Amino acid sequence: xxxxxxxxxxxxxxxxxxxxxxxxxxxxxxxxxxxxxxxxxxxxxxxxxxxxxxxxxxxxxxxxxxxxxxxxxxxxxxxxxxxxxxxxxxxxxxxxxxxxxxxxxxxxxxxxxxxxxxxxxxxxxxxxxxxxxxxxxxxxxxxxxxxxxxxxxxxxxxxxxxxxxxxxxxxxxxxxxxxxxxxxxxxxxxxxxxxxxxxxxxxxxxxxxxxxxxxxxxxxxxxxxxxxxxxxxxxxxxxxxxxxxxxxxxxxxxxxxxxxxxxxxxxxx
Numbered sequence: 204x205x206x207x208x209x210x211x212x213x214x215x216x217x218x219x220x221x222x223x224x225x226x227x228x229x230x231x232x233x234x235x236x237x238x239x240x241x242x243x244x245x246x247x248x249x250x251x252x253x254x255x256x257x258x259x260x261x262x263x264x265x266x267x268x269x270x271x272x273x274x275x276x277x278x279x280x281x282x283x284x285x286x287x288x289x290x291x292x293x294x295x296x297x298x299x300x301x302x303x304x305x306x307x308x309x310x311x312x313x314x315x316x317x318x319x320x321x322x323x324x325x326x327x328x329x330x331x332x333x334x335x336x337x338x339x340x341x342x343x344x345x346x347x348x349x350x351x352x353x354x355x356x357x358x359x360x361x362x363x364x365x366x367x368x369x370x371x372x373x374x375x376x377x378x379x380x381x382x383x384x385x386x387x388x389x390x391x392x393x394x395x396x397x398x399x400x401x402x403x404x405x406x407x408x409x410x411x412x413x414x415x416x417x418x419x420x421x422x423x424x425x426x427x428x429x430x431x432x433x434x435x436x437x438x439x440x441x442x443x444x445x446x447x448x449x450x451x452x453x454x455x456x457x458x459x460x461x462x463x464x465x466x467x468x469x470x471x472x
Contacts, residue, residue, distance in 0.1 A: 221260040221327045223270070223317050226295065227253035228368035228394045234259075239315065239331045242368035242395075245339040247304035247423030250369040252315065252331075254296045263323035270324070273298040276314035281306070284313070291320075304423045306335045337425045339367035341397075342418050348433040354383075356403040357434050363400055363418060365392035372421045375402055379414040380434070382407040389421070406436035 222234045228250065233239045244250050254273055262268040273296035275286035283303030289296045298315065310332060317327040345360035365371060375388040384405040392398055404414065412434045420426035 221258050221268075221317075221324050223315070223327055223329050224255040224257060224259075225252065226255060227251065233329050235327060235329065237329070238312075239329050241331055241333050243334050243336055243339055243366055244302055244369050245337060245367050245371070245420060245423060245426045246302055246306045246335060247420070247425070248339075248367060248369035248371055249299055249301045249422070250333070252298045252300070254317070256294050256296060258317070258319060258324045258327070260319075260324040268319050268322035268324035270296060270317040270327075271320040272296065272318045274316045274318065275300055276316055276328070279312070279314040281311050281313070284311075300333075302333070302335060304425070308336050310334050333368075340365065340373070340418065340420065340426055340428050342416075342428040342430050344416075344430050344432055346432070348435065350435040350437060351406070353406060353409050353436045353438050356405050357436070359402045359404070359414075359416070359432060361400045361402060361416075361418075361430075362397055363390060363392060364397040365394065368394050369422075370394050371426075373418050374421060375400070375416060375418050377402065377404055377414050377416050379412050380404060380406050381410075381412070383436075404434060406434060409436050409438045411435045 222232050224232045225239060229240070229242055231239055241250065241252070252273070256269040258268045258270050260268045272289055272291050274288040275298050277286055280286060280300070281303070283306065285301045287299035289298050296317070300313065313331055315329045315331050317329070319326070341364040343362045349357045349359055351357035363373060370391070370393045372389055372391045375390065377385045386403060388400070388402055390398060390400055402416070406412065414432050414434050416430050416432065418428045
């Protein structure tokens with residue numbers, strides 16, 4: 204009876220001492236009694252959770268026991284969510300959770316498990332919280348109005364901010380130009396980061412246009428932002444020369460040096 208009680212108390216002590224040191228997407232150390240708040244995530248996004256192998260528990264062979272695998276309890280996931288467990292013995296440990304594309308905004312919970320294969324640390328189960336929101340993207344534009352010559356690139360400057368705890372890729376498109384050329388640009392943003400981005404438009408017709416820019420997540424079209432700016436396309440030699448400083452799109456390579464010089468001269472004023 205005393206021996207059984209000893210092992211029960213030993214296991215309880217090991218479990219109480221064990222913890223999980225998470226490094227991404229948040230830095231936090233949690234034990235079985237805590238809740239790991241993983242922050243804001245958008246519908247359809249894939250969240251990566253990274254943690255150290257150190258367990259805080261004493262190994263049965265001496266020293267500190269190491270976790271051998273990080274996994275997500277599939278039974279604890281909300282309906283429509285999926286998981287991808289880490290590999291055995293990888294360092295640091297990783298696990299992934301993909302949020303359902305149609306997940307409504309709100310708070311959700313699931314369980315994360317840290318497992319030790321040989322050193323005697325009991326499996327640690329940590330409750331995780333995620334706040335799902337479509338509002339994980341901010342877009343700011345540098346200039347509300349850009350002028351360029353007809354047939355020359357007008358360059359717009361943006362700052363994209365990913366407020367999500369999940370990394371994501373976004374595509375930028377533009378409408379409102381009657382003719383010419385617009386690009387579809389893809390931008391990768393790590394979690395909780397921002398990035399300056401340039402976007403070029405070429406108008407084949409003179410005039411002033413309201414250009415509508417759309418920035419949309421590749422994970423879900425529910426995550427998007429629209430912003431409007433003005434483009435003034437002008438026909439005059441000075442504008443044509445000045446616009447060449449933004450890049451040569453329409454001229455043969457043998458003429459690039461000449462147009463580069465035009466752009467330099469017109470921007471010296």
